[in-house]
Amino acid sequence: MLDVRHATVAFSAPGGPLVRAVDDISFTIPAGTFVVVIGTNGSGKSTLLGAIAGTVRLDTGSIHVAGHDLTARRENQRARYIGRVFQDPRAGTAASLSVLENLAVAAARGRPVGLGWATPRQLRAEAAQRLAAIQPGLEQRLDQPIGSMSGGQRQIVALVMATWHRPELLLLDEHTAALDPASADRVVQATAKLVRDQKLTALMVTHSLEQAAGLGDRLLLVHRGRISLDVEGGAKRRLSTADLAGRFDRLRRADQLDDPAARTLRDLYV
Amino acid sequence: MITLLATWTFGVTLALVALGVFVSYRLFSFPDITTDGSFTLGAVTTTVLLVTGHDPAIATLGGAAAGAAAGACTGLLHAILRIEPLLAGILVTTALSSVNLVVLGRSNVPLAGTATLLDHVEALLLPATTAAGFGDAAGEAARLIVMLSGVGIAVILLWAFFRTNLGTAMRAGGDTATMARALGRNTGLLTVGGLAIANALTALSGALVAQVQGFADVQMGIGMVVWGMASVFLGAALVGPVRLGGALVATVAGSITFRLIVASALRAGLHPDWLKAATALVVLAALIAPRLLSRRPQASAAR
Numbered sequence: 001m002l003d004v005r006h007a008t009v010a011f012s013a014p015g016g017p018l019v020r021a022v023d024d025i026s027f028t029i030p031a032g033t034f035v036v037v038i039g040t041n042g043s044g045k046s047t048l049l050g051a052i053a054g055t056v057r058l059d060t061g062s063i064h065v066a067g068h069d070l071t072a073r074r075e076n077q078r079a080r081y082i083g084r085v086f087q088d089p090r091a092g093t094a095a096s097l098s099v100l101e102n103l104a105v106a107a108a109r110g111r112p113v114g115l116g117w118a119t120p121r122q123l124r125a126e127a128a129q130r131l132a133a134i135q136p137g138l139e140q141r142l143d144q145p146i147g148s149m150s151g152g153q154r155q156i157v158a159l160v161m162a163t164w165h166r167p168e169l170l171l172l173d174e175h176t177a178a179l180d181p182a183s184a185d186r187v188v189q190a191t192a193k194l195v196r197d198q199k200l201t202a203l204m205v206t207h208s209l210e211q212a213a214g215l216g217d218r219l220l221l222v223h224r225g226r227i228s229l230d231v232e233g234g235a236k237r238r239l240s241t242a243d244l245a246g247r248f249d250r251l252r253r254a255d256q257l258d259d260p261a262a263r264t265l266r267d268l269y270v
Numbered sequence: 271m272i273t274l275l276a277t278w279t280f281g282v283t284l285a286l287v288a289l290g291v292f293v294s295y296r297l298f299s300f301p302d303i304t305t306d307g308s309f310t311l312g313a314v315t316t317t318v319l320l321v322t323g324h325d326p327a328i329a330t331l332g333g334a335a336a337g338a339a340a341g342a343c344t345g346l347l348h349a350i351l352r353i354e355p356l357l358a359g360i361l362v363t364t365a366l367s368s369v370n371l372v373v374l375g376r377s378n379v380p381l382a383g384t385a386t387l388l389d390h391v392e393a394l395l396l397p398a399t400t401a402a403g404f405g406d407a408a409g410e411a412a413r414l415i416v417m418l419s420g421v422g423i424a425v426i427l428l429w430a431f432f433r434t435n436l437g438t439a440m441r442a443g444g445d446t447a448t449m450a451r452a453l454g455r456n457t458g459l460l461t462v463g464g465l466a467i468a469n470a471l472t473a474l475s476g477a478l479v480a481q482v483q484g485f486a487d488v489q490m491g492i493g494m495v496v497w498g499m500a501s502v503f504l505g506a507a508l509v510g511p512v513r514l515g516g517a518l519v520a521t522v523a524g525s526i527t528f529r530l531i532v533a534s535a536l537r538a539g540l541h542p543d544w545l546k547a548a549t550a551l552v553v554l555a556a557l558i559a560p561r562l563l564s565r566r567p568q569a570s571a572a573r
Contacts, residue, residue, distance in 0.1 A: 053452075079454030086448065094445035097438070098513075102449075105442045108435055110454040115431075118438035145513075161453070 001201060002029040002052065002169050007061035009047050021047040023225030024061070029169075029203065029218075031066075034195050037205045038212045038244070039222035040251060048222060049173055049205050054078045066168035080110030083162030085175040089154035092161070095147030099138075099157055102146050103127045106161035130160055134190050152183025156190050163194050170195065172204040176211070184208075188215065209244045223251050275410040276482075281529030282417040283478045284497060288505070288525035289424060290471035291498025292518065294341075297432070298444035298464045303359030303495055304344040305472050307366030308337040310491035312473025314374040317381060317486035326387035330477045337473020340366060341465035349458030370488045378487045386481035391416045413482065420478075424471065425518045431467075432514055440464050441514075472498070493546050500549060501525035503556035510560070528552065 009022040021044040029035050039045035050056035052063055054075035062071045065081045086092040093102050104118040128139035135156050146154055155175055162170060172191065176184035188211060195202050206212055212219055219236050221229035221244075229247065231239060287309060294302035312333035319329035340362060347358035371377065395412035404411040431437040443450035443460040450457050472494065480486040505524025509516060535548055 076451045076454050076456050079452060084452045086452075091446065091448040092452065094442040094449050096445050097442055101438050102442070104435070104438055105450065105453055105455075108439065108453070113435040113439050113455075115434045115436055118433055118435045 001031045001066055002203065003064040005062045007051055008059050009051055009056055010059050020225045022051060025227055027227060029201055031201050032199045033218060034202045034216040035218045035220060036212045036216035037203060037220045037222060043222045044225040045205050045222040049171060053082065053084055053171055081168040082171055083167030084171045085158045085162050087174040087177050089151045089158060089178065092158040093146045093154050096145055098143050099146050100124060100127055100142040102157060103161060103164065106164045109165055134160060152179050152186055155179065155187045159190055159194055163198060166198050168201065170200045170202040172202065174205050174207055177207055209241045213239050213241045213244055221247065272407045272410050275407055275414050277533050279414045279417050279482055281526050282421055283475055283482055285421045285522045285525035286424060286471045286475035287494050287498045288501030288521045289428060290468040291495065292502050292521045294465055294468035295499060296502060297441055298461055300355045302344060302465060302468060303356060304340055304362045304469055305495035305498055306491040307363035308340040308469040308473045309476040309494040310370045310488060311340055311366055312337045312476030313480035313486040313490055314370045316477035317379050317480050318373055320381060320384050320386060321379065326385060326390055330387050333477030334470045334474040338466040338470035341469025342462050345462030345465035349461050374486060374488055378485060380485040381481065382484060388413050388481050421522055425522060429515045429518055496549055496553060500528050500553040500556060503553060504528050507556045507559050
């Protein structure tokens with residue numbers, strides 16, 4: 001379960017105005033729910049994800065995962081509860097380590113590490129079985145440096161890594177955005193399967209309206225640091241890609257109206 | 271024969287510097303200038319412990335421990351105070367040059383008449399090497415055997431350590447910090463640990479070199495980081511992309527090859543004043559040779 005309360009993150013460029021990238025956002029994701037987050041560029045969805053992952057500090061508000069207050073915890077201290085997959089496959093896997101060694105680091109997620117052998121036989125067997133279950137053939141490549149694999153294969157391994165121990169929350173940061181359509185499709189299917197099989201609580205940020213319409217139990221549309229649409233259940237299932245595209249258009253048009261008006265007012269009164 | 275063997279002994283001893291630079295530069299992408307200072311620190315610490323009558327084994331370990339502390343300092347500057355790697359190393363090395371001078375008391379202290387670790391093992395192995403027909407060079411041969419086995423043990427220990435959970439986490443953190451942090455690792459602490467290991471190896475090399483050459487000098491560490499990098503790059507150029515064990519062995523091979531290149535250059539009439547310039551050229555050559563030899567783009571798996 002994820003509970004975000006009154007989260008605010010403000011930035012200001014030198015000399016520029018204070019911008020609230022995340023503006024007093026509150027929402028709760030019940031355990032076992034798969035939530036998709038979409039938003040325009042600069043909407044604050046990435047900042048929101050960073051605040052949950054621990055890469056961005058909240059100015060006010062709180063983040064709880066499975067009842068644990070993570071607001072003051074550092075990124076690496078949150079790893080005990082949160083599994084993450086990054087947009088860039090190179091950010092979520094260590095290129096020079098073999099596939100098996102990457103999985104070994106993931107098998108120690110959020111736990112203290114000691115001088116035990118990183119890749120014992122039972123880990124190898126389990127790794128082979130888990131990879132084969134999600135994409136047959138990958139289990140043949142356990143000893144290859146993961147840097148020699150394609151982006152799509154790396155993301156599949158990254159998914160297995162993030163869910164090696166069932167996380168209280170799975171964070172997916174546009175994890176198919178850097179892939180070609182066919183690979184992206186395979187990664188989406190693998191994601192859906194893992195979330196379903198492990199009954200995961202998941203938060204996926206995506207650029208793809210198709211993914212937003214087709215995946216998840218609930219959808220959040222973030223715009224200007226706030227949640228401007230929150231649909232779930234039957235309404236979410238009925239939501240089509242065209243509906244979402246229409247929503248985006250309306251938001252963009254509203255922005256275009258707002259900006260010149262704001263500029264005129266500023267010129268007049270500031 | 272004795273000179274030749276002594277050259278080898280020296281080269282093999284310096285392979286520990288190369289292994290240290292392998293850890294800091296290859297595994298952590300940390301160009302660690304501390305190497306210069308910690309090499310000297312290992313030498314002077316061990317020398318002072320020896321002349322004050324400590325057991326040679328303890329004196330040698332003491333030198334390595336001092337190096338580990340120096341490496342940890344650089345790591346902490348980087349991890350906690352967010353100082354750039356190069357600058358952190360420069361700061362610690364600069365401070366170490368004072369520390370080294372104070373520890374040693376003056377700029378040069380001989381070990382003549384003091385029993386060193388090498389005297390002990392020489393006495394132990396002399397019967398065997400004499401029997402093997404080394405004659406006059408029996409003592410030098412004994413030293414070389416000990417150094418070779420010492421470096422061999424270091425390679426095996428490093429290989430084993432970097433295959434443990436902690437060591438694998440260190441490699442992961444050095445390779446891709448975002449990944450290691452997302453999996454709960456404190457990458458700053460891992461870097462501190464890695465630099466401590468790297469500089470312990472370097473200082474151990476300094477400790478042994480002081481005992482091989484029979485004196486410690488506060489200038490002896492100058493250029494060691496370049497020596498280490500030359501060995502690492504030469505080793506990598508010799509074998510191409512390999513996994514951890516292969517890369518460690520290649521680093522030792524690179525160190526010995528580099529020593530041979532230097533010795534041949536000197537024998538061919540290179541003025542010793544030009545030694546460091548030649549070293550820099552060899553590093554440059556080792557860096558660009560793989561790119562010239564293969565038309566493939568640089569493989570990121572070459573660690």
